[in-house]
Amino acid sequence: MNLDFTQIVPYIPFMLEGIWVTLRFVIIAIIIGFLLGAVIALVKISDVKVLRWLADFYTSIFRGTPLILQLMFVYYGIPQVLGYDISEFLAAILTFGLNSSAYVSEIIRAGIQAVDKGQKEAAEALGIPYRQTMVRIIMPQAMKNILPALMNEFITLTKESAIVSVINYLDLMRRATVVGADLYRNFEAYLFVGLIYYVIVMILTLLGKLLERRLSQSD
């Protein structure tokens, strides 16, 4: 069998650096996706028809086209039109953040609508303003119900982040390809970063479980 893991040893620091490169934009994309997704979710349940329609349209665009196309469009397409030379990093957080916000907005919308209508009425009857009602009464209850779905979205985003290798962003995935090309040995390099992705996702899963337990202390 043609396997020699000692060959990749000198490249290990190079590949490990990719962890931070990947995590850095994944974390920012998750935050953008979550905050923007929450806002879009609120728009989707609002009374303003035009805004609702816009939010639905926005979601349909990001759900209806391939992620890799969106990334290429932002990285290669936008500079052509605007004459602005967008960096790989900015293109990555923009594409992944906006894409994720579309999915997150659907998750949060469903979560809010699943909260008992009486909760909103009780808050209204106490004279609590809309913003506080949403942020302090409705959202925390919605969050608890949608946490598994949200974690799923974050995990998907983390793994799909490997797509940025197509715009030569030196993330984990891209580094494995570079090492593979350098050594003419792909199996070892891909297996190595594959393990790293797996560990990152396991840690995320664990964090999700801990958070879930914390949120369910009121049961």
Place this chain on the structure above:
Amino acid sequence: MIKVESLYKSFGDLEVLQNIDTTIEKGEVVAVIGPSGSGKSTLLRCLNLLETPTDGHIWVDGEDLTVPTTNILKVRQKIGMVFQHFHLFPHMKVIDNLTYAPMTVKELSKQEAEQQAKLLLSKVGLSDKEQAYPNSLSGGQKQRVAIARALAMEPELMLFDEPTSALDPEMVKEVLDVIKSLANTGMTMVVVTHEMGFAREVADRIIFMDYGKIVEEAKPTEFFASAKTERAKDFLDKVL
């Protein structure tokens, strides 16, 4: 305190309230009774605008709720409401259920709000449940917390929407006792209820509704002894 004038409410083609006229004086306890679907709860929910009337006027302390310029949040601060299904905030401890609105809406300090909350909890007999979450309480305890939560806003008027209908029979009394003692403090109250004994004992006036209209208004003694309308007599025959 409250004046309702030619109030109409429809849900689509369904007319739930038709031409309601009534007045509720300060300190008065009014029990609203009638068959299911007669519009009792809808009327109550119009009084704090949880339902928007289709037509007509509601004045609370001289302020017309149905004109768009009225600050409805301000009006609701004066009106406490207790629901059939409690609607406590499940992610907050009992004490936080009581302090959240006073701290957010009336900008009470945490200390002031907690002091008041503790006093109210002792009044409803639940001092030991301060740190509990609502899901660990019985139905009767939940409803007593809900009453205390409404009182924490120091309302001038309390609305009760079938406060005992979702309770196990042995828990009805503890909740009614709390409502009775509140009535004795001179609080203005409107109570939608199916508890005829309670209505007779506590109310100053009975409003009997059917098919979205007020059919009869009378003092409890008169109403229960000799209802004037056939519809009310028929209803009482069935429930008493």
